[in-house]
Amino acid sequence: MSSVATAPSASPSWLRGIPLVVVLMLLPMAAINLIAFVLPVVRLAMISFIKSRSGGVLTDTYTLENYVDFFTDRFSFELISNSLVLGFGVTLVTLVCSYPIALFLHRVSPQWRNLLFVITVSPLLVSSVVRTYGWMVLLGDQGVINGILTSTGIIQTPIRLVNNLLGVYIGMVEVLIPYMALSLIAGFGRLDIVYEEAAASLGANGWTRFRRVILPLTMPGIALGCLLCFVLAISSFITPKLLGGGRVFLLATEIYDQAVIQLEWPSAAATSVIVLIIFGLALALYSRVAKRFD
Amino acid sequence: MNRPSKKVLSAAFVATTILWGSQIANAADITVMGYRGPFEENYVKSVVEPFMKAHPDIKVTFYGVQNAATSLGNMRAQRDAPQVNAVIYDLSVAKIAKEEGLIADVDPAKLPNYADVADIGKDLGGAAVPITYDTLSLIYNRDAFATAPTSWEALWDKAQDGKVALPAQGGGDIQAILLTIIANRLAGEENYKDTIDPGVDKLVELAPRVQTWEPKPDAYTLVANGTASVSIGYNARSQFYTDHTEGRLQSVGPVEGTASQINVISAIENAPEREATETFMNYALSPEAQAAFARAMFYAPTNTKAEVDEATRERIPLMDPAQRDKLIDVDWMSIGDLREDILRPWRRQIIPAGR
Numbered sequence: 001m002s003s004v005a006t007a008p009s010a011s012p013s014w015l016r017g018i019p020l021v022v023v024l025m026l027l028p029m030a031a032i033n034l035i036a037f038v039l040p041v042v043r044l045a046m047i048s049f050i051k052s053r054s055g056g057v058l059t060d061t062y063t064l065e066n067y068v069d070f071f072t073d074r075f076s077f078e079l080i081s082n083s084l085v086l087g088f089g090v091t092l093v094t095l096v097c098s099y100p101i102a103l104f105l106h107r108v109s110p111q112w113r114n115l116l117f118v119i120t121v122s123p124l125l126v127s128s129v130v131r132t133y134g135w136m137v138l139l140g141d142q143g144v145i146n147g148i149l150t151s152t153g154i155i156q157t158p159i160r161l162v163n164n165l166l167g168v169y170i171g172m173v174e175v176l177i178p179y180m181a182l183s184l185i186a187g188f189g190r191l192d193i194v195y196e197e198a199a200a201s202l203g204a205n206g207w208t209r210f211r212r213v214i215l216p217l218t219m220p221g222i223a224l225g226c227l228l229c230f231v232l233a234i235s236s237f238i239t240p241k242l243l244g245g246g247r248v249f250l251l252a253t254e255i256y257d258q259a260v261i262q263l264e265w266p267s268a269a270a271t272s273v274i275v276l277i278i279f280g281l282a283l284a285l286y287s288r289v290a291k292r293f294d
Numbered sequence: 295m296n297r298p299s300k301k302v303l304s305a306a307f308v309a310t311t312i313l314w315g316s317q318i319a320n321a322a323d324i325t326v327m328g329y330r331g332p333f334e335e336n337y338v339k340s341v342v343e344p345f346m347k348a349h350p351d352i353k354v355t356f357y358g359v360q361n362a363a364t365s366l367g368n369m370r371a372q373r374d375a376p377q378v379n380a381v382i383y384d385l386s387v388a389k390i391a392k393e394e395g396l397i398a399d400v401d402p403a404k405l406p407n408y409a410d411v412a413d414i415g416k417d418l419g420g421a422a423v424p425i426t427y428d429t430l431s432l433i434y435n436r437d438a439f440a441t442a443p444t445s446w447e448a449l450w451d452k453a454q455d456g457k458v459a460l461p462a463q464g465g466g467d468i469q470a471i472l473l474t475i476i477a478n479r480l481a482g483e484e485n486y487k488d489t490i491d492p493g494v495d496k497l498v499e500l501a502p503r504v505q506t507w508e509p510k511p512d513a514y515t516l517v518a519n520g521t522a523s524v525s526i527g528y529n530a531r532s533q534f535y536t537d538h539t540e541g542r543l544q545s546v547g548p549v550e551g552t553a554s555q556i557n558v559i560s561a562i563e564n565a566p567e568r569e570a571t572e573t574f575m576n577y578a579l580s581p582e583a584q585a586a587f588a589r590a591m592f593y594a595p596t597n598t599k600a601e602v603d604e605a606t607r608e609r610i611p612l613m614d615p616a617q618r619d620k621l622i623d624v625d626w627m628s629i630g631d632l633r634e635d636i637l638r639p640w641r642r643q644i645i646p647a648g649r
């Protein structure tokens with residue numbers, strides 16, 4: 001019988017009992033995370049406390065002013081509300097669009113599944129910037145959609161499909177559908193046709209079967225997909241910048257403006273920390289939801 | 295067959311090594327950070343390459359960045375170990391860089407051409423020397439106007455409803471500031487330092503007609519391809535795009551006058567190769583470099599001795615005495631302090647009025 005070396009008894013209690021080889025194997029990843037993620041976030045948090053003079057000149061003084069300014073400005077709450085509404089809205093629309101696709105992929109015969117699966121995620125092969133520029137061409141006043149609508153006489157003047165919130169919704173839903181579909185499929189493990197058949201044999205109609213059987217069994221996938229899409233939507237920057245026409249103000253775009261236009265790095269850092277806190281809350285909510293459906 | 299002796303070979307080797315070593319000792323490698331795109335392309339051709347020809351011992355690499363704010367970000371990040379030696383950027387950003395100790399206070403005596411530089415934008419002395427002057431122009435699509443517009447009021451023209459592109463977001467900060475000052479004057483208030491409220495009200499009136507506040511890829515492209523019919527832009531880039539769009543994009547220095555934008559050159563504090571950097575800065579300010587870049591990109595030279603041909607002068611509003619007389623005075627040193635006050639209404643009043 002062989003014995004496995006574990007972490008020395010002098011090591012922290014949470015490490016005791018873990019095989020030494022596991023600790024050693026985790027070290028490189030822990031080091032990378034520390035250097036590439038933890039330290040920059042700590043630095044970001046430190047910058048958020050730096051006092052800046054007018055024009056964005058950085059000083060050597062530390063202050064809470066940047067956070068006080070954020071929470072005493074009504075515009076900040078508008079930004080939070082816009083970001084949350086966009087995050088939830090885009091997640092919901094993406095879910096509604098992706099759910100039938102994922103369900104179909106789950107049920108389709110294995111010989112077709114792989115091909116259809118590749119087709120579903122194939123948009124990820126093209127950069128989201130390129131796809132967003134594509135939407136600009138399609139949705140513009142002189143774009144393909146307005147061109148068809150005006151040439152067929154359905155509308156007289158082009159309708160504004162881009163450079164506004166609608167354009168951002170369209171672009172972001174398209175960008176996020178593959179992520180949502182992947183998450184849903186990954187979470188559909190418990191869904192088995194026999195449960196539906198059992199429900200049908202007991203007289204449940206299609207809607208009841210969906211509501212009482214399919215939906216609860218697919219909830220882990222829904223929770224995972226919603227978390228992923230919400231986090232991606234709330235932190236998205238390129239699509240709102242390209243399709244929003246400068247009209248859609250979100251936390252992510254505000255961070256860019258504060259850092260690059262107003263040159264107020266401490267304010268940008270404070271806003272970034274607040275966004276991280278929102279992400280943390282979303283994760284906490286997800287873990288509660290996930291526990292409930294486990 | 296005669297073969298060189300070992301002594302001769304050794305002597306030749308030593309001589310070559312010494313000569314090569316002295317070459318290396320004299321050579322300097324400097325990096326200049328500035329705007330990328332057409333600016334970089336033309337600056338390298340008309341200033342950097344001729345400089346390296348005249349100074350074979352100094353190699354200059356141009357490092358292109360998106361805008362002046364990006365340059366400031368790089369300078370802040372490299373404060374302790376600068377990777378660039380000089381930077382070309384906006385005067386208002388240079389003021390911040392100076393206050394943060396990011397740029398060197400070069401002695402003007404070390405830049406013989408400094409004496410010939412015009413007074414506009416010389417506020418920071420040797421720390422930030424004016425290298426190009428530009429002006430804000432009204433840009434428009436040639437086919438969208440039966441008669442060429444001559445006034446800023448063309449932006450408020452009801453016929454252009456939904457066809458106005460204003461670069462006020464995503465890097466259009468200087469243009470937004472200048473347009474606020476211009477709108478303020480159109481609304482009857484001459485001094486933006488007293489109040490900008492009339493200008494903001496006038497821009498609120500314009501907001502519903504604006505197609506985009508963040509033209510992508512830029513306002514020049516949207517106007518040239520007809521997606522938008524009228525916008526604002528810098529004269530130098532407008533002229534460049536006029537040439538590259540067969541005249542579909544046109545620009546004008548409006549009758550009410552326009553405001554200048556000033557690019558300056560600074561040496562980076564704590565960067566090596568100061569002497570070579572100052573040599574380059576002095577060349578960049580020379581009449582020949584200034585004239586060459588004016589010909590290539592239509593920036594007004596800052597060196598008063600630069601000689602520019604008539605065809606080029608005609609396309610640079612600042613070189614037209616009538617336009618120069620009407621130049622709207624902008625105190626870029628105070629704009630740094632007013633920056634937030636001027637930009638805040640854009641996101642809280644002006645842009646929301648156009649949703």
